[in-house]
Amino acid sequence: MNSDTTTQNLYINPLIHSRIKAKQTTVHAWLNSLEGSNELPLYSSVDVRDAGFKISVVDTNIFPAGFNNLCEHGLKDAVGLIKTAILKRVPKCQDILIIAEEHTRNTWYLENIRILEQIITNAGFNAKIATFLSIQPDFCENANYAELETATGKSVKIFCLKKLLKKFEDGLQNYDLIILNNDLSTGIPEILKNAKIPIYPSIQAGWHSRQKSHHFKHTQELMEDFARIVDLDPWLFSAYQEIVDNVDVNEEADRKRMFDAATILFDRITKKYQSEGINEKPYIVVKSDNGTYGMGVMAVENPQEILELNRKEKNKLHVGKGLKVIDRYLLQEGVPTIQHIDNLVSEICLYQIDNHVIGGFYRSHAQKGQRENLNSQGAEFKRMCPHLKKYGHTDCCEQEELNAFDIYRIIARIAGIAAHREIIQLEANAK
Numbered sequence: 411m412n413s414d415t416t417t418q419n420l421y422i423n424p425l426i427h428s429r430i431k432a433k434q435t436t437v438h439a440w441l442n443s444l445e446g447s448n449e450l451p452l453y454s455s456v457d458v459r460d461a462g463f464k465i466s467v468v469d470t471n472i473f474p475a476g477f478n479n480l481c482e483h484g485l486k487d488a489v490g491l492i493k494t495a496i497l498k499r500v501p502k503c504q505d506i507l508i509i510a511e512e513h514t515r516n517t518w519y520l521e522n523i524r525i526l527e528q529i530i531t532n533a534g535f536n537a538k539i540a541t542f543l544s545i546q547p548d549f550c551e552n553a554n555y556a557e558l559e560t561a562t563g564k565s566v567k568i569f570c571l572k573k574l575l576k577k578f579e580d581g582l583q584n585y586d587l588i589i590l591n592n593d594l595s596t597g598i599p600e601i602l603k604n605a606k607i608p609i610y611p612s613i614q615a616g617w618h619s620r621q622k623s624h625h626f627k628h629t630q631e632l633m634e635d636f637a638r639i640v641d642l643d644p645w646l647f648s649a650y651q652e653i654v655d656n657v658d659v660n661e662e663a664d665r666k667r668m669f670d671a672a673t674i675l676f677d678r679i680t681k682k683y684q685s686e687g688i689n690e691k692p693y694i695v696v697k698s699d700n701g702t703y704g705m706g707v708m709a710v711e712n713p714q715e716i717l718e719l720n721r722k723e724k725n726k727l728h729v730g731k732g733l734k735v736i737d738r739y740l741l742q743e744g745v746p747t748i749q750h751i752d753n754l755v756s757e758i759c760l761y762q763i764d765n766h767v768i769g770g771f772y773r774s775h776a777q778k779g780q781r782e783n784l785n786s787q788g789a790e791f792k793r794m795c796p797h798l799k800k801y802g803h804t805d806c807c808e809q810e811e812l813n814a815f816d817i818y819r820i821i822a823r824i825a826g827i828a829a830h831r832e833i834i835q836l837e838a839n840a841k
Contacts, residue, residue, distance in 0.1 A: 429640040431812040450765040452610040456822040458758040459745035464646045473593040478521040481795040484769025491763040493533035503586040517561035524566040540571035614836040628828035649743035672713035693744035698736040706730040765826040
């Protein structure tokens with residue numbers, strides 16, 4: 411479910427705030443130099459956890475699926491930004507095909523894809539939504555599209571991708587661009603490999619090959635540069651991590667390897683907390699290294715928990731989206747959240763087009779604590795409508811006041827630049 415919320419007055423760590431405020435001009439000049447004319451992700455969403463003592467990106471999605479959770483002014487900003495982003499990639503673009511997930515029964519996802527289509531249409535393009543319909547292959551034999559009702563009662567047409575691309579190949583229909591809103595978790599379909607149409611985001615950036623650990627490697631490098639500018643410890647903007655590969659959580663020996671890695675990570679976090687005088691109990695989050703939709707994720711308070719997983723917990727960690735077996739795990743330092751919206755534990759999710767923040771939402775969960783994964787069944791989404799300063803990619807002024815959202819925005823832009831570097835590496839690996 412989702413709902414509106416007003417701007418919140420958020421606590422900002424005084425040291426982090428003062429250092430970034432003093433270096434605003436330098437920080438934005440640095441970000442601008444990294445963004446420049448680079449082909450940044452067409453769109454992205456960034457999950458940010460603010461623990462009070464540190465602020466960290468905990469996930470970056472290159473195929474965001476929550477446009478329905480954005481405020482109206484953010485959606486209006488998105489129209490101009492998507493137009494510029496599309497024409498930069500395909501200068502004479504007119505006709506666009508949006509490839510959606512196969513979540514035809516998820517009415518909130520349908521509302522997301524309807525809003526995305528609306529943004530693109532309002533930007534002056536012709537747009538159609540299609541999907542593979544591999545779950546219902548017979549549908550393509552009997553109809554061209556399905557008209558479905560979204561969570562808000564609006565209708566959306568979902569076309570059969572196979573038929574549309576056949577018409578394109580036969581010269582009966584034109585498309586200048588394909589926009590993916592499908593994360594290709596199960597691989598790249600031949601129909602896309604052979605498509606003679608520009609595709610954004612890159613088909614190589616799907617979860618079939620993308621790994622969270624690679625993203626955080628690029629993020630860590632950038633956060634180190636950022637931390638040098640503001641003269642702070644880069645740990646204040648990042649999270650320690652360990653990788654465990656070739657794992658079957660049902661095998662005791664593999665769980666022992668995970669336990670060993672978790673023990674090393676817990677020890678490292680504990681020592682850091684002690685050196686920083688942080689009175690918190692460390693925890694870690696075990697997550698699929700190429701997972702999505704919050705699947706294959708579990709918070710762990712003690713390494714021993716990994717050895718003692720029950721059947722339900724093993725099943726939760728064993729398979730991800732599309733029943734794909736998980737065999738590689740990212741063990742990530744847990745970052746508790748101090749955010750509370752309407753008395754619910756919450757975290758920040760920011761949306762970007764071409765690395766321009768267009769707003770975001772609070773992800774909340776009535777049944778979860780500040781140390782748990784909030785991106786799970788039962789999550790609530792509350793629109794975040796702050797008046798973010800519209801820096802664009804230009805310098806800001808040091809004397810301007812700096813609020814929490816401005817800091818989150820900087821963190822999100824860094825994550826977007828990291829995703830850009832990640833995509834370049836994925837495309838190079840595919841050649």
